[in-house]
Amino acid sequence: MKRNRLSQIFAGVLVNAIYEMKNYPIVLLSTVISPLSLLAVITFVSSGTLLGTAIQGGLIMIFFSSGIALQSDLSHLKNDFKLQDMIVSSPTSSKLYMGGMALAEIVYSIPGLAILIILAGIYLQPSPIQILILTTVLFVMFVVSVAIGFMLSTFSSDVVQSYAFSRLLSLLFAALPPVYYPISYVPAPFNYLAYLSPTTYAAEIMHSATGYLDIPLSRIIVDWAVLLGVGAIILLVAIKKSRWKDV
Amino acid sequence: MAKLECNGLTKIYQDNRKALDEVSFSVETSGIFGLIGRNGAGKTTLVRILATELEPTQGSASINGLNILTQEDKVREKIAIVPQEARAIRWMTPKQTVFSYLLWRGYSMRDAKRLADESLIKLGLQQYANVLNSKLSGGTKRKVLIATVMASEAEVIFLDEPTTGLDPISRRELWEILRDIGKTRFIFLTTHYLEEAEQIADRIGILKDGRLVSIGTLAELRKSSPYQYSIKLPPKTQVPPLKDAAVTVSQSGYTQIMTHEAEAFSIARLLSEQGIKFSITPVTLDDIFFHLVGQKVRENHET
Ligand SMILES: Nc1ncnc2c1ncn2[C@@H]1O[C@H](COP(=O)(O)OP(=O)(O)O)[C@@H](O)[C@H]1O
Ligand SMILES: [Mg+2]
Numbered sequence: 225m226k227r228n229r230l231s232q233i234f235a236g237v238l239v240n241a242i243y244e245m246k247n248y249p250i251v252l253l254s255t256v257i258s259p260l261s262l263l264a265v266i267t268f269v270s271s272g273t274l275l276g277t278a279i280q281g282g283l284i285m286i287f288f289s290s291g292i293a294l295q296s297d298l299s300h301l302k303n304d305f306k307l308q309d310m311i312v313s314s315p316t317s318s319k320l321y322m323g324g325m326a327l328a329e330i331v332y333s334i335p336g337l338a339i340l341i342i343l344a345g346i347y348l349q350p351s352p353i354q355i356l357i358l359t360t361v362l363f364v365m366f367v368v369s370v371a372i373g374f375m376l377s378t379f380s381s382d383v384v385q386s387y388a389f390s391r392l393l394s395l396l397f398a399a400l401p402p403v404y405y406p407i408s409y410v411p412a413p414f415n416y417l418a419y420l421s422p423t424t425y426a427a428e429i430m431h432s433a434t435g436y437l438d439i440p441l442s443r444i445i446v447d448w449a450v451l452l453g454v455g456a457i458i459l460l461v462a463i464k465k466s467r468w469k470d471v
Numbered sequence: 472m473a474k475l476e477c478n479g480l481t482k483i484y485q486d487n488r489k490a491l492d493e494v495s496f497s498v499e500t501s502g503i504f505g506l507i508g509r510n511g512a513g514k515t516t517l518v519r520i521l522a523t524e525l526e527p528t529q530g531s532a533s534i535n536g537l538n539i540l541t542q543e544d545k546v547r548e549k550i551a552i553v554p555q556e557a558r559a560i561r562w563m564t565p566k567q568t569v570f571s572y573l574l575w576r577g578y579s580m581r582d583a584k585r586l587a588d589e590s591l592i593k594l595g596l597q598q599y600a601n602v603l604n605s606k607l608s609g610g611t612k613r614k615v616l617i618a619t620v621m622a623s624e625a626e627v628i629f630l631d632e633p634t635t636g637l638d639p640i641s642r643r644e645l646w647e648i649l650r651d652i653g654k655t656r657f658i659f660l661t662t663h664y665l666e667e668a669e670q671i672a673d674r675i676g677i678l679k680d681g682r683l684v685s686i687g688t689l690a691e692l693r694k695s696s697p698y699q700y701s702i703k704l705p706p707k708t709q710v711p712p713l714k715d716a717a718v719t720v721s722q723s724g725y726t727q728i729m730t731h732e733a734e735a736f737s738i739a740r741l742l743s744e745q746g747i748k749f750s751i752t753p754v755t756l757d758d759i760f761f762h763l764v765g766q767k768v769r770e771n772h773e774t
Contacts, residue, residue, distance in 0.1 A: 225624060227577025235574035243571075244562045247603060306557035310620075313522040313552040313629070315544075316575045470525045471485070 232316055236324020239307075240297055241331040256336040258394075259285045263340075266404045274405050276348055280358070280430045281404030282340045284423055287362045289394040290329035291369025295377045298325060299385035318468040326370050348434055357433040361451070365426045368455040369397075374462035396421075403427040406437040425451045473500050475521070475627070475659070479530035482516050482681075490516040492681040493530070498674055500535055500627060500657040503649065505672030507662055507760065513681040514661040515555050518631050521659070522552045534627055551625035553616045555632050555661075559604035565591055565615040566600040572619045590622035594648060610641025614648070621652060628652070630660040634667060646671050669756045679764045689756060696759045700735035702728040703750045704742075711741050717762060729758055 245252055259282035266278040302308035311321050330337075344350065350358065372393075376384050383389055401421040402410050407428060410418055418424045425447040431437035432444060475498050482491040490513045498504050508514050519525040521532055523543050532539045537546045559568055569590055573583035591600050594614050599607055604615060613633060620628050633649070634642045642664075650671055652658060662668055668675050669689060676686040685692055693699055698717060704710065706724025716730035716738075728738065735751060742749045754762075 225577070228574075228579050229577070231574040231579060231583070232577050235571045238567070238574070239560065239563065239571045243560075243567050247562050247564070301560075304558065305560050306554040307560065309519070309522075309524050309554040310552060310557065310572070311575055312524045313547060313550055314572075314576055314623075314625075315548045316577070321575070469523065470519070 227315060229320060232320040233324040233327065235316075236321060236326075237328045237331050240301070240325050240328035242328075245332065251332075252335050255333055256339065258289075259283075259336050260339065262399060262404055270405070274436075275343075276434060277406055277427075277431055277436045278404045279340055279343050279348060280434065281398075281427065282336070283344075283358070283362055284365060284403045284426055284430070285394070285398035286333045286336055286340070287330075287366040288369045288398045288423055289390075290333050291326070291366050291371075292373050292390045292393050292397075293332075294326055294329050294370055295373030296385060296387050296390045297329070298322075298373075298377055300387075303385070312468060322374075329370075330366070350434065354433055358430055361426050361429050364451055364455055365423065368422050368451070368458060371455060371458040371462045374466050375458055378462070378465040378467070397423050401427070406431050408437060422451060422454050473535055474498065475500050475504075475532070475534050475657075477517075477521075477530070477532040480517065480520060480527050480532060481529040482513070482520065482525070483528045490681050491520075491527070494678075494681070494683050495530075496676060496683055496686050498676075498686070502673035503653040503658045503660060503671055504674050504676065505660055505662060505668035506676045506678060507665060507668050507756075508678035509663060509764065512678040514678055515631055516681075517678070518552070518629050518659065518661055519554075522550055522629050523547055524552075524554075549625060550627045550629065551620035551623050552629040553620055553631065553633060555635075557616055559607070559612045559615045561603070561605040563604055564599075564601050565596055565604065565607075565618065568604065568615055569619045569622050573622055576623050586622045590618045593621070594618040608641075610637050610644065613637060613641070613645065617645070617648065617652075625656070627657045627659065630658060632661055632663070634662065634664065642667070665756045665760055675756065677760060677763055684763050685759070692756070692759050693754055696754060696762060697731065698729035698758075698762065699732055699754055700730060701752050701754050701758050702730070702735060702738055702742075703752075704728070705748055708747055708749075711738055713738070719761075727758075729754060729762065 262285070263278040263282045266281070267275045298308070401418045401424045403423050407415055407418060407424065428437060428439065428447045429444055432439050477494050477496050480491050480494040483489050494517060506514050506517065516525065520527045521534065521539060523539055523546055534546055535549065537549070539546050559565070566587055569587035570583050573586055574580070578586065591597050594617065596611065596614055596618055599611060604612060607615065617630070617633065634645050637645065646667065649658060649660070653671070653673070674686070674688055675692060677684050685695065687695065704726040708726065710718060710726055710728070713728065713730065714734055716728050716734060719727045721727065730738070739749070739751050
């Protein structure tokens with residue numbers, strides 16, 4: 225029979241996002257809370273001056289957490305429901321399954337994303353060039369975090385595969401580094417520590433593109449290089465190590 | 472052509488545990504094949520290898536002429552599985568469960584919807600179609616998973632312990648359903664309930680410590696068993712002298728003698744002459760299994 229690839233991707237979006245949102249509407253609220261609560265704190269403490277960077281921080285957090293969440297969702301569906309075994313023994317390819325699941329994570333974040341995009345439209349009023357830069361950075365950020373999620377899912381440790389662990393990673397990489405405010409606010413030596421997180425590079429590019437951070441072009445080039453380089457390396461490791469069939 | 476064939480399948484897990492040891496057999500891919508064995512015998516390992524989920528260490532197999540290692544993608548077009556301990560996803564309804572699986576297999580939305588409805592009706596699940604899986608009883612949840620694989624075009628369906636943990640009534644209901652499915656497709660099921668294999672399997676394989684020790688129809692298994700008859704004596708009965716037989720005494724004091732036809736009838740004659748009460752029956756799958764596997768499966772078997 226002729227198989228419809230769109231159906232095969234959409235199935236993942238349904239199972240991993242839409243059905244859960246539809247049958248348990250409360251989850252809609254929880255996906256909005258964490259990016260918006262940090263946004264509110266930063267905005268109030270800065271008397272509104274950092275609303276622009278905080279919106280961008282919220283976007284980074286959403287894309288980063290979504291990729292990381294993929295890992296624990298995949299483990300949950302594989303270990304607790306044996307869904308992945310059912311899919312392996314079917315005509316669905318690993319790429320379509322994983323692709324659908326990853327897309328689902330974005331769909332799951334749509335409520336928070338929608339609010340942030342509306343806020344961005346009102347307060348940042350980005351030009352087409354800025355929109356292009358921001359979406360590219362966010363997309364790369366998402367790919368990096370999906371790759372981190374995949375790499376972690378190759379560790380068969382219960383701790384690593386737990387929801388608690390992915391929440392910890394989200395906080396560590398999306399709340400602690402300077403993504404909700406410019407890195408120029410962070411004193412030495414902590415600003416050096418911030419560069420351990422890939423989200424810092426993403427934030428620097430975005431904050432400078434929107435005029436909240438004044439850095440030379442050379443640094444922006446380095447930021448891109450690091451972001452793309454780290455992403456490529458993690459992605460390669462993840463693809464190499466991840467297994468569809470068990471051994 | 473229409474056969475499932477295994478050739479020296481061996482599986483040694485990474486911790487060096489040998490779960491399958493040169494398993495070779497061939498069964499027609501029609502009706503129901505029941506693979507029985509105690510926990511840890513290697514049933515799940517064998518099923519997962521055949522369903523292309525797990526690499527064997529050695530050996531190969533084919534399903535209807537397609538090699539499970541070199542023609543993996545083609546095999547996956549033809550099969551479906553409900554893994555051991557698979558569960559219907561909590562946050563979904565039966566209808567959503569079947570529908571999404573069909574989308575994964577590449578059906579259009581319209582076809583998936585129609586086939587999902589049909590399959591739920593066939594399994595008598597229409598009144599639960601839109602109830603959350605988490606609210607269904609254990610037996611109904613299991614039926615949802617069977618409706619899921621059934622709805623697809625798969626012609627070979629693997630069910631790993633489909634009735635484990637169900638109450639006797641749900642189990643019987645499932646047997647009816649499986650018998651019905653077995654009329655049009657091949658079901659490869661594993662179980663440790665011997666009664667289940669006896670009731671619904673057309674052919675039976677017995678796995679012991681990773682080796683296939685017997686395979687065939689129940690009649691064939693009986694024939695190839697060293698003993699074909701079973702005689703039961705009430706407690707405190709003097710056991711007559713035996714030439715070639717296996718004797719077990721149960722906890723309740725009943726003695727069971729398993730032996731071949733000639734000896735069974737001579738013992739029966741002797742017992743009747745002495746006016747001793749006894750029963751004589753052909754050996755059951757339980758008896759054969761007990762004899763081959765040499766381990767207790769029923770609590771009343773005691774050596
Ligand atoms: N992933 C695994 N790693 C190591 N050993 C395993 C694994 N899965 C199963 N085993 C071992 O292989 C043997 C057969 O297991 P299994 O195929 O699950 O048997 P069954 O399904 O008949 O209960 C058991 O001894 C079990 O402990
Ligand atoms: Mg098993």
